[in-house]
Amino acid sequence: MNDLTKLTHQSDLTALRQSYAKGELRRADVDDNPFIQFNAWLKHALESHQKEPYAMTLATASCAGRPSARTVLLRQFDERGAVFYSNYDSHKGEDLAENPYAEILFFWAELEQQIRVSGLVEKLSEEESTAYFHKRPHGSQIAACASLPQSGVIADREVLEQRFVDLKTQYPEGSIVPKPEFWGGYRIVPDQFEFWQGRQSRLHDRLQYRLENTHSSTEKQWVIERLMP
Numbered sequence: 001m002n003d004l005t006k007l008t009h010q011s012d013l014t015a016l017r018q019s020y021a022k023g024e025l026r027r028a029d030v031d032d033n034p035f036i037q038f039n040a041w042l043k044h045a046l047e048s049h050q051k052e053p054y055a056m057t058l059a060t061a062s063c064a065g066r067p068s069a070r071t072v073l074l075r076q077f078d079e080r081g082a083v084f085y086s087n088y089d090s091h092k093g094e095d096l097a098e099n100p101y102a103e104i105l106f107f108w109a110e111l112e113q114q115i116r117v118s119g120l121v122e123k124l125s126e127e128e129s130t131a132y133f134h135k136r137p138h139g140s141q142i143a144a145c146a147s148l149p150q151s152g153v154i155a156d157r158e159v160l161e162q163r164f165v166d167l168k169t170q171y172p173e174g175s176i177v178p179k180p181e182f183w184g185g186y187r188i189v190p191d192q193f194e195f196w197q198g199r200q201s202r203l204h205d206r207l208q209y210r211l212e213n214t215h216s217s218t219e220k221q222w223v224i225e226r227l228m229p
């Protein structure tokens with residue numbers, strides 16, 4: 001095997017190194033409320049003109065314990081949690097129906113920052129999902145209807161394009177596309193956050209927020225801890 005052939009079969013990345021020096025994260029810098037902290041970092045990422053900083057990796061697991069991950073778009077974030085939209089019959093939808101825990105992850109390379117948020121996932125109400133569905137561009141509404149079942153195997157691309165054309169004939173621009181039952185929103189209700197800031201020599205800063213029961217009542221409080229890098 002010559003060297004060129006070798007290259008097509010393997011990638012040795014062990015010599016690639018990136019040093020991180022853009023910021024630091026001290027306990028005194030972060031808000032006691034992780035939702036406020038999250039929104040501060042997201043706002044900064046949006047203002048830094050990253051491409052789609054609201055694109056996040058969503059990790060789910062089946063009840064058999066097999067994990068899977070994919071990118072989805074964060075559509076709303078407030079004190080109730082993080083909202084994204086998808087097809088309920090997709091692979092992720094099946095995982096979440098069996099095991100409603102998930103984690104989302106944002107990595108902003110330019111800022112050398114990562115955020116992880118995990119918790120229990122709930123479906124949005126039909127009203128909330130329908131309201132958002134109709135805010136989407138007409139083509140996106142049609143595409144959501146055509147992708148049935150999302151993650152199902154199709155013979156070729158033409159099948160999909162034909163469905164798209166048929167649905168466009170049925171629902172021309174300007175008409176109301178009914179939201180399919182299998183499409184809607186999910187909300188991750190966080191019980192854990194982690195904010196990561198890259199530092200030199202791999203001594204990265206990691207601050208974790210964890211929801212803990214208080215002694216006196218059923219109320220919970222956020223505990224902030226520094227983690228080993």
Ligand SMILES: Cc1cc2nc3c(=O)[nH]c(=O)nc-3n(C[C@H](O)[C@H](O)[C@H](O)COP(=O)(O)O)c2cc1C
Pocket residue numbers: 052055068069070071072073074084085086087090091092093150151
């Ligand atoms: C940038 C980007 C954004 C995406 N946004 C979404 C989204 O908001 N919702 C969604 O269902 N799929 C989205 N996808 C497609 C998913 O990554 C994935 O292919 C699809 O949801 C099927 O995943 P599953 O088979 O694990 O359920 C996006 C993909 C990319 C690359």
